[in-house]
Amino acid sequence: MLPRPAQSVAPQAQAAEPLDLIFIEGLTGNTVIGIHDSELHRPQPLVIDLHAGVPRPRACDSDRIADTIDYSVVHQRVRRLLREHRLQLLEAFAETIADILIGEFGARWVRVKVVKPRKFDDVQAVGVQIERFAPDVESETGRAHRAATVLHLIGAGMVPGAK
Numbered sequence: 001m002l003p004r005p006a007q008s009v010a011p012q013a014q015a016a017e018p019l020d021l022i023f024i025e026g027l028t029g030n031t032v033i034g035i036h037d038s039e040l041h042r043p044q045p046l047v048i049d050l051h052a053g054v055p056r057p058r059a060c061d062s063d064r065i066a067d068t069i070d071y072s073v074v075h076q077r078v079r080r081l082l083r084e085h086r087l088q089l090l091e092a093f094a095e096t097i098a099d100i101l102i103g104e105f106g107a108r109w110v111r112v113k114v115v116k117p118r119k120f121d122d123v124q125a126v127g128v129q130i131e132r133f134a135p136d137v138e139s140e141t142g143r144a145h146r147a148a149t150v151l152h153l154i155g156a157g158m159v160p161g162a163k
Contacts, residue, residue: 016076017056017108018055018078019053019056019108020053020054020055020060020070021052021054021136022051022052022054022074023076024048024049024071025050025080026046026048026049027047027049027050027075027079028046028047029046029048030043030045030046030082031044031081031082031083032044033085033088033090034085034088034092035088035089036148038064043118044116045115045116045117046082046090046093046114046115047114047115047125048097048108048113048114048131049115050074050078050097050101050112050113051110051112052069052074052101052107052109052110053104053107053108053109053110054107055081055094055108056129069101069105070122072103074105078097078100081096081100081125085114089091090127093114094113094128094129094130095112095130095132097106097110097112097114098110098130099144100104102132102134102135106134107134108133108134109119109131109134110131111129111130112129112130113137114128114129124128126137130159
């Protein structure tokens with residue numbers, strides 16, 4: 001067995017301020033997701049890990065949950081997403097979680113890992129892991145790429161965020 005590369009838990013060097021990490025690991029739920037016919041008719045398990053970085057929150061001083069990200073509320077929100085989404089790719093599912101953490105909960109940096117356990121008999125897990133920064137700490141390249149993606153979707157007749 002090959003050794004796994006070490007993974008840092010904190011964001012790389014992009015954030016200028018120290019971040020505290022709020023995390024949920026091993027959230028397991030069933031949902032319909034995939035591209036193959038065999039995946040589109042019955043729920044399958046997903047395992048989700050998420051880390052959300054917030055600037056040293058006032059909660060360290062105030063001891064009030066209102067001054068940080070409440071992981072119980074995040075947990076409920078991700079469970080709702082598992083029930084309600086209509087996405088096919090794990091990448092899009094992970095991106096949606098990242099958008100929720102940044103847009104709804106005010107995270108400055110997020111890492112989201114979404115895994116289909118035992119997808120194949122000879123594989124422990126398959127999945128995707130993404131990292132995202134809030135727009136104001138995102139690089140110029142990241143902003144340009146995101147803008148190009150939005151324009152591409154609009155050109156294809158799709159409006160991001162529209163239901």
